[in-house]
Amino acid sequence: MSVLADMLAEVFREPTLAGVARELATLAAPLWLAALVGLLIGWAWRPRWAAAVAGHQQPVLAAAAAAQAPAQPSLTQATAADHLAVVPRAKAASSVAPVEEELAVSTPDLMHLRRVVEEKDGGPAWTHMMDRTLPTFRYQAWKREPQNGPPQYRSSTIFEDASPDVVRDFFWDDDFRISNTWDDMLLEHETLEECAKTGTMVVRWVRKFPFFCSDREYVIGRRIWASGKTYYCVTKSVPRPSVPRSSKPRRVDLYYSSWCIRPVESRNGDGAMTACEVLLFHHEDMGIPWSIAKLGVQQGMWGCVKRIEPGLRAYQTARAAGVPISKCAAMAHANTKFVADELTASENNTEAGSTSNNAQAEKPKHWTGNLPKVFVIGSVVALACTFDKGLLTKALVFGTARRFAGPGRR
Structure with missing residues (x-):
């Protein structure tokens, strides 16, 4: 920094204002030249988004987005059934039937739930939390904490002498939740949309929270898929700007709570598939610190679970x-x-295609592709050596250049 101070002192010793301006212009000339060269080089090798702003690459971006869209699995349901009317409860049926992807819950949600059930979703490992057994059911729970997002919970509940069909209806029956009070947090519910052919629904829930928190409002999309006697029940928050927000109850925007319900062998040891397992996957952002929410779940989990079985x-x-x-x-x-084998084959084909595309994208690039970085780094280094001899400033400038070059260059 002493060199810079000396140079500025020399400039301001000029006897006239014109002389000071001339010396400052001479001092700043390398900076202006470097900026101009950077602009020219950056425009010559402008990125795709810059061209899109200029309006030249819109067809290219649209084609790329279409190419990257995930392939949909082939279901045994007829193609015509995928074009279904979603009917708001208070309105008449729409004359235009949306396709599968326009439903609140669609096939990719089923594929994600299956990956979570099979523990192939690529998330962190599950940590065991609880294992309780009563005469008529057994409960186990796990949790994991992603780097970005609220804690996630997984549980397995096995009910003796229960059929998957009745358990499926039980969890879907909001009226019974309130009348029986087994879910004493649910205060009110309302169906906003429904699709009679797929069973897709959009519902509004208001749930009771402790006295120190306001109640919470949920706008949830839900749908069930069946493969034999195994049911995949997806419920998740969906955006609905048409539902007005209010300060109380407070809207929860991140909510995921989905089940896999399937028959399993009874623990009586007779080999009969008379028991039913419910695998639940749940996480939500309730608007309170995750550490406090995690503590509340740990303290209240077993008390809530015990109410389900009665x-x-x-x-x-x-x-x-x-x-x-x-x-x-x-x-x-x-x-x-749907047929599980067909969906699995479709998922494998999709993953194989994605792996092939990634491998092709990772081929070494021609050295000319790094010219913008070379010029910018060279300009920064040249300025560092010419402009200042101080070690601290040089370290900062060289560090910036290394960061621009990317972690692969370190």
């Missing part, structure tokens, strides 16, 4: 007595059938 048994009794099912439970019957 609620299920009451539901089984009501169904056996012929009590009519609610509209919500009836929508659980309108699920989408």
Whole structure:
């Protein structure tokens, strides 16, 4: 910095204002020249986004986006069934039927849930939290904490003497949740949209929170897929700007709670598949610090779980007595059938294609592709050596140049 101070002192010793201006211009000339060269080089090798701003690459970007769109698996359901009307409850049916991807919950959500069930989603490892056993059911729970996002929870509940069909309806039946109070946090629910052919729904929930928090509002899309007697039930938050926000209850924008419901062997040891396993995957951002939310889940988890089993048994009794099912439970019957092997093959093909594309993208680039970095780094280094001899400033400038070059150059 002493060299810079000496140079500035020399400039201001000029007897006239014109002389000071001339010396400052001479001192700044290398900086202006470097900036001009950088602009020319940057425009000559302008990135795709700069060309898109100029309006020259819009077709290219559209084609690239189409090429990167994930391939949809082939389901056994007829193609015509994928073009389905989503009907707001308070309005008449729309004359234009949206395609599968326009539904609130679509096939990629099924594929993601299957990967999570099979522990092939690429997330962190699960840490065991709890293992409790009662005469009529067993409960196990795990958790994991991604780097970016709230803690995630996974649980396995095995109910003895329960069929997957009844368990599926039980979890989908919002009316019974409130009337039986097994889920005592649910205060109100409302169906906003429904698709009678796929069973896709958009519902609004208001859930009760402790006295020191305001209640929470959820806008949730949900849908069920069936492969034999195994059901994949997806529920997740969906954006609906048409639903007005309010300060109370507070809207929860990140919510994911999905189940895999399947028959399993009873622990009686007779080999009969009379038990039912529910694999639950859950995470949400409730708007409170994640550390506090995590503590609350750990303290209250078992108390909430114990309420589920009596609620299920009451539901089984009501169904056996012929009590009519609610509209919500009836929508659980309108699920989408698929063949697991076909979906797995489609996923494998998609992953293979993605791997091939990535391998092709990672081929070494021609040295001319690094010319912009070479010129910029060279200019920065030249300025560092000419402009200042101080070690601290040089370290800063060289560090900036290395960061621009990227981690692969270190």
